[in-house]
Amino acid sequence: MSRSWPRMVLLVLGAVVFLFPFYYMLVGSLQSEPDTSLAGAFPTGGFTLDNYVDINGRVDLLRSLVNSGIFTVGVILCTVVLGVLAGYALARLHFRGGGTLFAAMLLVQVVPFQLLTIPLYVMIVRSYGLADSYLGMILPFAINSTAVFIFRQFFLQLPEDLFSAARIDGAGELRILWSIALPLVRPALLTAVLVTFIGPWNEFLWPFLITKEADLQPLAVSLANYISSVAGRAANPYGAILAGACVLAAPAVALFVVFQKHFTASDIGSGVKG
Amino acid sequence: MTMTATTTGPASGGSASRGPRRSALTALLGRHPLGIAFAAPYAVFLAAVFAYPLGLAAWISFHDYFFTAPGAAIERPFVGFDNYTAVLSDPDVRRSFLNVLVFLVINVPLTVVLSLLLATALNAAIRGRTFLRVSYYVPYVAASVAVVAVWLFLFSNGGLVNQLLGPLAPDPSWLVNSKAAMPLIALFVTWKQLGFFILLYLAALQGVPKELYESASMDGAGKFQSLRNVTIPGVRPATTLVVILSTITGANLFTEPYLLTNGGGPNGASTSPVFVMYQRGIEQGNPDVASAIGVLLVIGVLVISLVNKRLLERG
Numbered sequence: 001m002s003r004s005w006p007r008m009v010l011l012v013l014g015a016v017v018f019l020f021p022f023y024y025m026l027v028g029s030l031q032s033e034p035d036t037s038l039a040g041a042f043p044t045g046g047f048t049l050d051n052y053v054d055i056n057g058r059v060d061l062l063r064s065l066v067n068s069g070i071f072t073v074g075v076i077l078c079t080v081v082l083g084v085l086a087g088y089a090l091a092r093l094h095f096r097g098g099g100t101l102f103a104a105m106l107l108v109q110v111v112p113f114q115l116l117t118i119p120l121y122v123m124i125v126r127s128y129g130l131a132d133s134y135l136g137m138i139l140p141f142a143i144n145s146t147a148v149f150i151f152r153q154f155f156l157q158l159p160e161d162l163f164s165a166a167r168i169d170g171a172g173e174l175r176i177l178w179s180i181a182l183p184l185v186r187p188a189l190l191t192a193v194l195v196t197f198i199g200p201w202n203e204f205l206w207p208f209l210i211t212k213e214a215d216l217q218p219l220a221v222s223l224a225n226y227i228s229s230v231a232g233r234a235a236n237p238y239g240a241i242l243a244g245a246c247v248l249a250a251p252a253v254a255l256f257v258v259f260q261k262h263f264t265a266s267d268i269g270s271g272v273k274g
Numbered sequence: 275m276t277m278t279a280t281t282t283g284p285a286s287g288g289s290a291s292r293g294p295r296r297s298a299l300t301a302l303l304g305r306h307p308l309g310i311a312f313a314a315p316y317a318v319f320l321a322a323v324f325a326y327p328l329g330l331a332a333w334i335s336f337h338d339y340f341f342t343a344p345g346a347a348i349e350r351p352f353v354g355f356d357n358y359t360a361v362l363s364d365p366d367v368r369r370s371f372l373n374v375l376v377f378l379v380i381n382v383p384l385t386v387v388l389s390l391l392l393a394t395a396l397n398a399a400i401r402g403r404t405f406l407r408v409s410y411y412v413p414y415v416a417a418s419v420a421v422v423a424v425w426l427f428l429f430s431n432g433g434l435v436n437q438l439l440g441p442l443a444p445d446p447s448w449l450v451n452s453k454a455a456m457p458l459i460a461l462f463v464t465w466k467q468l469g470f471f472i473l474l475y476l477a478a479l480q481g482v483p484k485e486l487y488e489s490a491s492m493d494g495a496g497k498f499q500s501l502r503n504v505t506i507p508g509v510r511p512a513t514t515l516v517v518i519l520s521t522i523t524g525a526n527l528f529t530e531p532y533l534l535t536n537g538g539g540p541n542g543a544s545t546s547p548v549f550v551m552y553q554r555g556i557e558q559g560n561p562d563v564a565s566a567i568g569v570l571l572v573i574g575v576l577v578i579s580l581v582n583k584r585l586l587e588r589g
Binding site (some may be wrong): 108 | 302303304305306307308309310312313315316317319320323324325326327328330331334341342391392395396398400404405406407408409410411412413414415416417418419420421422423424425426427428430432433434437438465468469473476518522525526528529532533536537548551552555556561564565568571572575579
């Protein structure tokens with residue numbers, strides 16, 4: 001099987017197509033003059049960090065990264081605490097409205113979020129006055145439904161005997177969840193955190209709509225503002241833009257490379273096969 | 275990502291009811307009333323962030339609605355289908371819906387074919403499998419804004435792609451060419467999302483029984499025949515899911531027209547409904563018209579999804 005050449009050629013070609021833009025992003029961010037020739041993609045010298053200094057002068061990188069971090073950590077915290085509770089209830093507890101909630105969880109995943117931006121904008125910015133605040137940024141993303149689904153699937157896989165035994169011993173549900181179920185589904189926790197992370201970290205439209213103050217903008221927004229404000233100019237702003245792009249892409253890519261074991265077909269499969 | 279999930283209800287558990295009063299309460303709240311407390315925050319979240327805004331969008335779309343300061347009480351008269359007639363007769367809106375159709379016609383088949391092909395190839399026991407799998411989903415996990423930056427660079431007028439194409443480069447260049455802009459966005463999104471769909475197909479391929487392949491090859495089926503007769507029928511539920519999810523991605527399109535083609539350019543050749551929604555609703559302060567676009571888009575997505583589901587599951 002492993003000696004099939006057409007297959008290997010296809011796979012390697014695929015990898016090149018997927019990875020080359022990232023390589024090019026890094027190379028472009030390290031060069032003082034953009035060289036768009038083919039040879040320019042494989043430079044042998046002339047590396048510089050000037051572009052990073054340059055983008056840092058136009059966009060406060062540290063401030064933007066902190067904002068992205070607060071936005072992302074807020075969402076992850078809400079998802080892990082409230083999402084685990086919901087996932088546990090949906091998997092192991094029998095309560096009124098459980099079936100409806102489960103159906104709603106599935107339905108929500110096919111509602112295109114961007115379509116809700118106008119009413120959400122009316123509610124959060126106009127009615128509650130939460131523009132330019134972390135709370136307003138976090139609120140629409142607070143509990144990631146895919147993560148709730150992953151939690152539910154993992155809790156569902158635990159043997160029922162475990163729970164009935166604990167209940168006979170008089171353990172309360174919160175205690176069962178905390179000391180028995182949660183330690184057993186730790187891999188699910190990591191998968192759910194990974195899946196949740198890319199939402200707010202990469203999100204552009206929502207924070208773009210509700211943050212007008214540069215001090216509060218996540219990096220995706222401040223970088224996009226920089227890109228669209230220099231796009232018309234004739235000068236060569238690519239180095240700085242690519243440097244910013246590297247800073248924005250690196251944390252997510254690094255996380256998924258390091259924890260790749262927790263983001264595989266079987267993890268996603270639990271979300272598909274049900 | 276859960277269209278095909280089986281709807282197993284909450285698992286039963288706990289001891290049997292004790293006494294008549296207990297069972298009355300059980301009938302009302304379920305065997306574990308605590309579950310209501312556990313699930314309440316999530317239920318409230320779904321109601322506040324999905325159900326209510328959906329209703330609000332529909333309500334706004336039937337009224338003459340405008341932005342006011344928080345707390346201001348202003349009458350917003352009911353206007354029937356006025357906003358919808360305004361939207362449907364707006365050439366910019368029509369253009370954006372047409373653009374999404376172009377997008378879907380390119381993006382959906384390409385996504386299905388490429389992700390199934392790569393997933394099948396990746397499913398075999400091969401060297402460097404982990405490396406390949408990870409490199410396929412790197413674009414998926416990276417921020418759109420970041421990868422748009424490289425594509426801007428790659429596909430700019432004097433960019434690497436045009437350098438390689440030489441005289442074959444389109445004129446005007448990709449991002450400012452009204453015929454190439456939307457197809458390029460479709461390619462970009464296919465490239466960006468493919469890794470996720472490869473994972474979906476990989477998961478689905480685990481569920482195709484190995485014996486089917488064995489008996490197919492016993493019957494003398496070649497690789498393409500077993501792909502056609504075993505793999506494709508075996509992963510049909512995943513295909514339905516991939517088609518529906520990529521349709522939704524198309525309906526959600528905003529960042530790419532906003533940044534990659536500098537605001538849906540050239541001359542609106544790459545606008546998307548969400549982009550027009552943003553222009554009308556936020557920039558020009560007409561949330562009523564924007565909501566009507568949103569409602570039409572939700573209906574469109576639902577119709578396309580249902581038709582796809584029917585066609586694919588019957589096929």
